[in-house]
Every structure is written in C-alpha cells, then in structure tokens.
Amino acid sequence: MNRSDKAAIIERLKSHAENASIAVVTDFKGMPVEKMTELRCALRDIGGEYHVVKNTLAGIAFTGSQHEVLSSKLKENCAVALGFEDPVAVAKALVEFTKKSKTFSIRFASLEGSFLSDAQVGDLAKLPGKQELLARALGTMNAVPTNFVGLFANILRTFLYALNAIKEQKEAA
CATH class of the missing domain: 3.30.70.1730 (Ribosomal protein L10, N-terminal RNA-binding domain)
Known part of the structure; x- marks a missing residue:
C-alpha cells in the first residue's frame, strides 16, 4: 500500500x-x-x-x-x-x-x-433505543394535558350532576 x-x-x-x-x-x-x-x-x-x-x-x-x-x-x-x-x-x-x-x-x-x-x-x-425514548417522552408530555382535561371534565360532570339533582328536587317540591 x-x-x-x-x-x-x-x-x-x-x-x-x-x-x-x-x-x-x-x-x-x-x-x-x-x-x-x-x-x-x-x-x-x-x-x-x-x-x-x-x-x-x-x-x-x-x-x-x-x-x-x-x-x-x-x-x-x-x-x-x-x-x-x-x-x-x-x-x-x-x-x-x-x-x-x-x-x-x-x-x-x-x-x-x-x-x-x-x-x-x-x-x-x-x-432503550432512541425511538423508544422519544415515544416515552412524548407519552409523558401527552399525559399532562390529558390528565388536565380529564380533571376539568370530571369537575364539570360533578357540577352538572349537582344542577340536575337541584332541578329534580325543585320539580318534586
């Protein structure tokens, strides 16, 4: 060579x-x-x-x-x-x-x-490989807004149940 x-x-x-x-x-x-x-x-x-x-x-x-x-x-x-x-x-x-x-x-x-x-x-x-780490990071980042939406949906659902109960109570009286 x-x-x-x-x-x-x-x-x-x-x-x-x-x-x-x-x-x-x-x-x-x-x-x-x-x-x-x-x-x-x-x-x-x-x-x-x-x-x-x-x-x-x-x-x-x-x-x-x-x-x-x-x-x-x-x-x-x-x-x-x-x-x-x-x-x-x-x-x-x-x-x-x-x-x-x-x-x-x-x-x-x-x-x-x-x-x-x-x-x-x-x-x-x-x-874990790069793709798996990216998927885990994306899942973690996605979990926060998903839980936030779920929390507010639960609060609204509870509020609607309370309003419905008050409506039914007034209709019964």
Missing part, C-alpha cells in the same frame, strides 16, 4: 469518525467473510458502518477527533464500528452479534469522546 492510499484511508476514516457519535473497537480474528458481511449489513440497516483498518492508520485518523481516547489503545487485529444516528442501536447490534459468533468480541468504545469498556458497551446495549 503506497502513501497516497494510506492518506486516503486516513482521511475517509477521520471524516466518518468525526460524524460518528460512537466508535466501537472489536476483535474479529478468525471470523469468516460471510459473518463479517452479515455484521456490516446489520450495522448499515441501523445507520452504522464497520471498517477493518490497520491500527496505525486508525490511530492517526482518531487523533484530533472526538474519539481520540481510542488512538492509543489500538493493538493487534481490530476493526472499528461507527454509529451515526443511534449509539444504543449500534451497541445492541454488536452485543447481539457477539452472542451469535464465538470469534467476535467487543474490546472498548468511545461514546462522544468518553471511553467505554466492553462491559459498559454491554450496559449501553441494555438501554
């Missing part, structure tokens, strides 16, 4: 890493190509990417970016999974793939510049 190819790889990975909210370093030693393709497709479906890059090139690409904490820890064969939209979805996909493959493992990650161990990535995968 010549110098211009290496520079192109570094620039491409650097631009992708700057836009990524999470970068997960994984071990793929001994993984067949079919499994790696399956992982790449799963990550692409949720807004992620999977790159196999030399450690020195990845270290240079991560230097100066928000995932700089990873640049000094890259050793042996490793690959980088980048997530752009929902970091929890990427963590879930990688943890799920770890359960399926004996040769694949998560080493560590960077979530918006914060270092995460493999156990912390597993904990991140247990959190």
Whole structure:
C-alpha cells in the first residue's frame, strides 16, 4: 500500500469518525467473510458502518477527533464500528452479534469522546433505543394535558350532576 492510499484511508476514516457519535473497537480474528458481511449489513440497516483498518492508520485518523481516547489503545487485529444516528442501536447490534459468533468480541468504545469498556458497551446495549425514548417522552408530555382535561371534565360532570339533582328536587317540591 503506497502513501497516497494510506492518506486516503486516513482521511475517509477521520471524516466518518468525526460524524460518528460512537466508535466501537472489536476483535474479529478468525471470523469468516460471510459473518463479517452479515455484521456490516446489520450495522448499515441501523445507520452504522464497520471498517477493518490497520491500527496505525486508525490511530492517526482518531487523533484530533472526538474519539481520540481510542488512538492509543489500538493493538493487534481490530476493526472499528461507527454509529451515526443511534449509539444504543449500534451497541445492541454488536452485543447481539457477539452472542451469535464465538470469534467476535467487543474490546472498548468511545461514546462522544468518553471511553467505554466492553462491559459498559454491554450496559449501553441494555438501554432503550432512541425511538423508544422519544415515544416515552412524548407519552409523558401527552399525559399532562390529558390528565388536565380529564380533571376539568370530571369537575364539570360533578357540577352538572349537582344542577340536575337541584332541578329534580325543585320539580318534586
């Protein structure tokens, strides 16, 4: 690989890493190509990417970016999974793939510049996804006006029952 190819790889990975909210370093030693393709497709479906890059090139690409904490820890064969939209979805996909493959493992990650161990990535995968969190927030915001309307409807209903009772009392007398 010549110098211009290496520079192109570094620039491409650097631009992708700057836009990524999470970068997960994984071990793929001994993984067949079919499994790696399956992982790449799963990550692409949720807004992620999977790159196999030399450690020195990845270290240079991560230097100066928000995932700089990873640049000094890259050793042996490793690959980088980048997530752009929902970091929890990427963590879930990688943890799920770890359960399926004996040769694949998560080493560590960077979530918006914060270092995460493999156990912390597993904990991140247990959190609800972005869509579920948005649905919960919307449900909570919707509950307040709904309860408010219900409260006033109950007050009006009670008032109408009282007026109806007074009407019936006057008609009986």
